[in-house]
Amino acid sequence: MIQPHGGKLIDRVLKGAALEEAKKRAGTLPSVRLDAEQTSDVENIATGVFSPLEGFLGEKDFRSVLDKMRLANGLAWTIPVVLAVDKKTADALVPGKDAALLNVAGEPAAILHLAEKYGFDRKETARKVFGTEDAAHPGVAKIMNMPEVLLGGTIDLIRETPTPYQKYKLSPLETRKLFQDKGWNTVVGFQTRNTPHIGHEYVQKSALTLVDGLFINPVIGKKKKGDYRDEVILESYEELIKNYYVPERTTMAILMMEMRYAGPREAIFHAIIRKNFGCSHIIIGRDHAGVGSYYAPFAAQEIFADFPDLEITPLFFRSFFYCKKCGSVVSDKICPHGKEHQIQFRGTEIRDLLLRGEYPPAELVRPEVAKIIMDEKNPFND
Amino acid sequence: MKKEFTAVSIPTSLYKEIEEAVQGTNDGSVANYVARVLRESLKKGGEPEEVFSAEDEEKVKDRLKALGYID
Numbered sequence: 309m310i311q312p313h314g315g316k317l318i319d320r321v322l323k324g325a326a327l328e329e330a331k332k333r334a335g336t337l338p339s340v341r342l343d344a345e346q347t348s349d350v351e352n353i354a355t356g357v358f359s360p361l362e363g364f365l366g367e368k369d370f371r372s373v374l375d376k377m378r379l380a381n382g383l384a385w386t387i388p389v390v391l392a393v394d395k396k397t398a399d400a401l402v403p404g405k406d407a408a409l410l411n412v413a414g415e416p417a418a419i420l421h422l423a424e425k426y427g428f429d430r431k432e433t434a435r436k437v438f439g440t441e442d443a444a445h446p447g448v449a450k451i452m453n454m455p456e457v458l459l460g461g462t463i464d465l466i467r468e469t470p471t472p473y474q475k476y477k478l479s480p481l482e483t484r485k486l487f488q489d490k491g492w493n494t495v496v497g498f499q500t501r502n503t504p505h506i507g508h509e510y511v512q513k514s515a516l517t518l519v520d521g522l523f524i525n526p527v528i529g530k531k532k533k534g535d536y537r538d539e540v541i542l543e544s545y546e547e548l549i550k551n552y553y554v555p556e557r558t559t560m561a562i563l564m565m566e567m568r569y570a571g572p573r574e575a576i577f578h579a580i581i582r583k584n585f586g587c588s589h590i591i592i593g594r595d596h597a598g599v600g601s602y603y604a605p606f607a608a609q610e611i612f613a614d615f616p617d618l619e620i621t622p623l624f625f626r627s628f629f630y631c632k633k634c635g636s637v638v639s640d641k642i643c644p645h646g647k648e649h650q651i652q653f654r655g656t657e658i659r660d661l662l663l664r665g666e667y668p669p670a671e672l673v674r675p676e677v678a679k680i681i682m683d684e685k686n687p688f689n690d
Numbered sequence: 691m692k693k694e695f696t697a698v699s700i701p702t703s704l705y706k707e708i709e710e711a712v713q714g715t716n717d718g719s720v721a722n723y724v725a726r727v728l729r730e731s732l733k734k735g736g737e738p739e740e741v742f743s744a745e746d747e748e749k750v751k752d753r754l755k756a757l758g759y760i761d
Binding site: 314315316360361362363365366367368369379380381383423424460462475478481482485486489490559 | 717726759
């Protein structure tokens with residue numbers, strides 16, 4: 309099985325006596341209140357999803373990620389995983405001393421071993437990570453509203469914050485054991501933030517013909533307005549897998565993480581995460597992790613040329629569509645027919661049909677999936 | 691499972707160079723840096739390091755069974 313990024317699966321989940329000691333000590337430490345996304349970051353660090361990170365980036369790594377898309381030690385890393393706090397909170401914290409990180413319920417979620425505090429340039433960060441300073445970009449907007457001080461240091465997890473989807477929450481150790489138990493040596497990961505249409509199914513099944521198993525890994529967490537709600541994504545995939553997939557070859561688990569919409573940089577980040585889950589391959593489609601028209605359609609594929617050392621193999625898929633003459637889902641690489649024969653998988657058009665209470669054509673969406681979406685009172689994020 | 695460690699000698703000048711390079715990085719210490727680089731260098735032919743105990747692995751199996759992922 310593919311090794312974790314950096315060669316070692318990080319485990320910073322406290323157990324036994326160390327856990328009990330940390331729980332007691334947390335109440336005596338200065339604290340930082342986390343939001344849901346930061347809490348997910350902490351858990352992802354602790355359980356190895358973000359291996360080799362053992363904490364929030366220090367300044368040297370942060371600068372290196374911005375400038376070189378690599379940690380200071382040269383290992384590929386494209387998205388800054390940082391903890392930003394306001395000056396007042398930062399002033400109460402001393403590098404070299406610990407702080408308690410509190411989850412949204414105010415419970416101690418982790419101990420931060422604070423190594424350093426440092427400032428950053430919001431515009432520079434936005435420009436380098438997202439390729440734009442346009443505040444209409446959701447990732448840029450978040451950076452522009454971030455507090456001014458970044459805290460660097462390793463963390464130790466005290467407690468995981470339960471989700472409504474606990475059944476689907478697996479750590480990299482668990483997915484690795486699962487793949488091993490299923491006898492899968494090669495696994496393709498599929499990142500998604502959408503309900504599945506026939507085009508997704510085509511891509512997943514095409515990729516699965518090349519490897520032993522398919523790992524569907526929806527991102528659960530904060531997304532932009534108009535994206536499908538998490539439970540709708542999960543329920544529609546459950547229905548699709550039940551009716552149309554070989555169960556011995558397919559599995560699904562969630563990734564609790566905020567979408568950054570950083571396009572090419574995020575595609576590399578997503579690949580690293582799936583590598584940590586044990587995937588040997590990852591599907592990268594058109595405009596992966598993109599938003600609006602900020603990134604060229606295939607920029608998220610082209611960037612992999614800069615990371616020959618990534619080890620996980622990207623499987624690139626072009627734009628695909630249903631061709632009435634071929635009678636199947638195809639791409640411009642394999643279909644000789646003209647545009648007049650094509651039915652496009654346009655998310656917005658499918659969404660509009662569903663909102664009007666109309667079933668999309670079976671060539672676009674499986675009826676079982678459409679039913680799940682239409683049965684929801686409000687399937688989209690407000 | 692408790693890990694065991696051993697000492698390896700490297701030139702002091704190299705140690706200092708690494709010490710400076712790892713400051714503020716994810717490696718955090720010269721030992722972590724050296725272990726990581728050696729692991730990366732050896733991993734083509736070696737087995738991945740076991741970072742979880744046998745007890746942890748049993749817990750993982752039990753959870754996967756409870757959730758219906760494996761029989």
